Amino acid sequence: MKIFVLVEHRQGKVRDITYELLTVGRELAEKFNGEVTALLFGGVDEKIDRLKKNAHHIILVEDEKLKNFNAELYQKALVPILKDEKSYIMLIGHTAFGIDLAPALATELDVPISTDCVGIQIEDDNFITIRQMYGGKLNAKVSFCEPGRYIITARQAAFPAKDGNLDGKVISMPSPVGEIDYRKFIEYVEPPIEGVDITKADIIVAVGRGIKDKDNIPMVEELANALGGVLACSRPIVDAGWLPKERQVGSSGKTVKPKLYIAIGISGAFQHLVGMKGAETVIAINKDPNAPIFNEADYGIVDDLFKVVPVLKEKIQELKKG
Amino acid sequence: MDIIVCIKRVPETAEAEIKVDPNGKDIVKDTLNFDINEADNYALEEAVLLKEKFGGKITLISVGEEECEHILRMGLARGADDAIRITDEKFSELDGFATAQILYSVIKDIHFDIIFTGCIATDDGYSQVGPTLAELLGIPHATLVTSIEVKGGIARVHRELEAGLLEAVDIKLPALFAVQTGINKPRYASLIAIRRAASKELKVLSSKDIGLEEPRRKIKIESLFVPPVTKRAEIIEGSPPEAAAKLAEIIKEKGLL
Amino acid sequence: MNSVMTINSEIREAIIEEGGIDVYKCYQCGKCMSACPWYMVENVVFPTYRIPQLVRLGAIMTSEEKEELEKEVTEIYRCVGCENCVKFCPRGVSLPDVIRAIRRILVDYGSYPQELKSLVTRIKSNGNPLGEPRSKRADWAKSLGVDKFTSDMEFVYFPCCMPAYDTRLKNIAESTVKILKHAGVSFGIIGEEETCCCEAIRRVGAEKVYEEAKKSNIEIFKKLGVRKILVTSPHCYTVFKNDYKNDYDGFEVYHTVEIFYKLIKEGRIKPKKSINKRVVYHDPCTLGRQNGIYDEPREVLKSIPNLELLEIENFSREFSLCCGGGSGGVFMDWPSGERIGDVRVKQAIDTGADILAVACPYCLMMFEASVKTMEEEIEVKDISELLAEAIE
DSSP: OEEEEEEOOOOOOOOOHHHHHHHHHHHHHHTOOEEEEEESOOOOOSOOOHHHHHHHHEEEOOOOGGGGOOOHHHHHHHHHHHHOHHHHHEEEEEEEEHHHHHHHHHHHHHHOOEEEEEEEETTTTTTEEEEETEEEEEEEEEEESSSEEEEEEEEESSOOOOOOOOOEEEEEEEOOHHHHHHHHEEEEEEEOOSSGGGGOOOOOEEEOOGOGGGGHHHHHHHHHHHTTTTTOHHHHHTTTSOGGGBBBSSSBOOOOOEEEEEEESSSOOOHHHHHHTOOOOEEESSSSOOOOOHOOOEEOSSSSSHHHHHHHHHHHHHHHHO | EEEEOOOOOOOOSSSSSSBBBTTSBBOOOOTTTTTEEEEHHHHHHHHHHHHHHHHHOOOOOSOOOOGHHHHHHOOOOTTOOOEEEEETOOOOOOOOHHHHHHHHHTTTTTSSSSEEEEETTTTTOOOOOOHHHHHHHTOEEOOOEEEEEETTEEEEEEEOOOOOOOEEEEEEESEEEEEEEESSOOOOOHHHHHHHHHHHEEEEEHHHHHTOSOOOOHHHHHHEOOOOOOSEEOOOOHHHHHHHHHHHHHHHHOOOO | OOOOOOOHHHHHHHHHIIIIGGGOOOOOOOOHHHHHHHGSTTTTOOOOTTHHHHHTTTOSSOOOOOOHHHHHHHTTTTTOOHHHHHOOTTOOOOOHHHHHHHHHHHHHHSOOOOHHHHHHHHHHHHHSSOOOOOGGGGGGGHHHHHBBOOOTTEEEHHHHHHHHOTTTTTTHHHHHHHHHHHTTTTBOOOOTTTTOOOOHHHHHTTTHHHHHHHHHHHHHHHHTOOOEESOOOOOHHHHHHIHHHHHHHTTTEEEEHHHHHHHHHHTSSSSSSSSSSSSEEOOOTTTTTTOOOOOOHHHHHHTTOOEEEEEETTSGGGOOOOSSSTTTGGGOOOOOOHHHHHHHHHHHHHHHOOEEEEEEEHHHHHHHHHHHHTTTTOOEEEHHHHHHHTTT
16 A cells, blocks of 8 residues: 655645645555655755655656646646556645645546545544534544545644654656646735734734624724734634735634634634644633634633623733733 | 536535434434525626626536525526536435536536536535536636636636635636635525526436436445544633633733733 | 616516515505604615505516615615504505515525525524524523423413523523512423524515424424413514414413513512612514503503603604614614614613613614614613512
């Protein structure tokens, strides 16, 4: 059983998901007596020492055309490597990269695929993936109908990354792809910054659906100001037009790693959690004791945010003065 | 510009309590409200916007039982021209690949410039059908599309990456786009359009009609379960003033004030 | 531009079929427009009298232009169901019924405001407008020593979803229980088997959900042997009394103020503690204008020692100005400056009152929200809260 991991990189740097996949890959390799091969297309601008520690082999396909992600070209580069293999697991991140590439790749190779997995396990010789469904309210055990070859896309930050101590051998391969005219990467587009970069803040106070009305947001902003922090939010607040996109924390917004993250009226859907998991101390205020946010928080208050937030602001101000 | 929009009828789960069925492989559905999948609704609106600009026809397709005719009519009332429903008793427990296969069997004989799908369904969340369908049809695709501009047979799309970053990609038509929510503002349906849609004839196709005896399933749900509670927060008790005071102290103790 | 119009009888017939028959009675006198609470809101023009006319021509909500259509839908969803227009109409046209007929068609096609769509979804799947779990419906009563209703009890107390789940409104239910226990009234609650009365979303146009909820509630009432039901919300009151009764013989419906009044008259409760405040009473549209209950709440307030009862001149009793919360108004997001509740709160403040007293959970929510955005000092209280304070 061979384990392949597609190295995900952007603007010259390897993305964290790659190391998460490599960690999972090595665990699977041990179980199946196989080896992990990292597939690096296009090349990166940084040294690949960390990749070497984490994979047995690194197949390097240097090609300008593959420097920036292009699902069609990546698929064309992957197929020759995989098409004659009879027993493998191909691990790809369930990212903007992987969502575009993996299902089409699986179709061309005629291999079953399980997407957005948060767990992988072996049960009675059965290869099982764990996925979330219904907005994260339920998990599913999903098995494959055809054995031997599997493609799995893994959710970001669902598997921990642990560096190995391998000494990956780099194998250079010529690029199998030619020019195509039906899909061209043009450029990256940075989101417009309207003055606040929440990723630089040490203290973030984020507001979610529970705030119910745009007019209630100033109350939360006052708390943020009292703490010397910045105001952020979850996606529904941006969709409703109550705060600009640059304030959004989550998989389609910003990833933040502040010292303190206070989630107010945020239930904790996984798209949001992904953006703030790296915070040092997380506090959640939500009136639903079963809100998933409490699984990510260090401290919580289960109560009506409209009662707690104003009073919390006062206490903070008092403590700061005294 | 002829456009096909693939839509799915899903239960609304964001605000509802979801319970696992006694058989352990499905959810209890009778108290749930069903509607068109959120991302598909945005896909339909994007199609209508393009039709307003370039003219042409919009065809809706959905795989499902009679209940999904309602969302097809809702789509017709919002600007689609035709609707096709594909169903058969042999179609049970479809996964992403099987669904794409069914759609492919119908779409391959229809002329189109663009196919729109939603990029994720709120029930199973596979994000699979779009790219799979594109591959079966042999056309290029792009997912997580947040804007699309068409000129001279090329679509310039923006794809949503992580951390708010977008990438601009040029895709040659005919192509498939899996659209992200928030790409536009879906419109209402007027009473005139509703009346028209209410009496419109929908095309219903069975497995025999599309030449696909049994769609191939590649993955299977073994069981559904409530996710285990992992880390639990230390809950601060007391009335709002008491809890707030304790919390403020904790924040101070951590040197964050 | 075409100045010739085609009458679309199909649209007209569809609306009449859903309950819009009154359109034939209208002669566009325009009285409804000045009776409508939106007339009192400066920035809003809501041409109510045009609606029956447009329906007759089948020319309502026909725009195929996206922005125009959005304005039309917004307009159709302005009506809060206060029924002041019905009262003033010289021909008794029920404009809310006509509007509801149009809404039923829109709701069937999902073509209505998102806030109300979410509201309907929450009520359908969880049985309450807040989307809270059904299992927690009786949590408010846990520490109050309230028993589950059994057929040997006189009343079933139906608190309304909002007091059952909302942290501020819970106080109404708690105050009511305190008063009932104090007077030794025999009552129990149903808890998680009961479902929202759906009066608000019925007005929104979600008729199917309303019928399902009605069927479910009546089944429970029959099963438990409910004969008398005591409600906090005039909205529950009006559907139970005027619609449920048709399918459930012998069902008697009372609003809490009616019972409070009776208990005071019979001497079973004696408000002894003073409330030294000036209190202005707001007649909830559904309790007052629609069901004729005006005196009982006033007598209850007058029975409290040292309470000075005030009236809002010209806008009292059947002329009461709506809070704007009916018909899903509580969950709508009208821009600030465009809120009926603000106008009413200003009227209340202008009487010099310290407290604005209400007898409806929606009125309480709307007024407290207005007081907050207007940054005013006046307190908003339910009659049950005031009475409970007075019988300490």
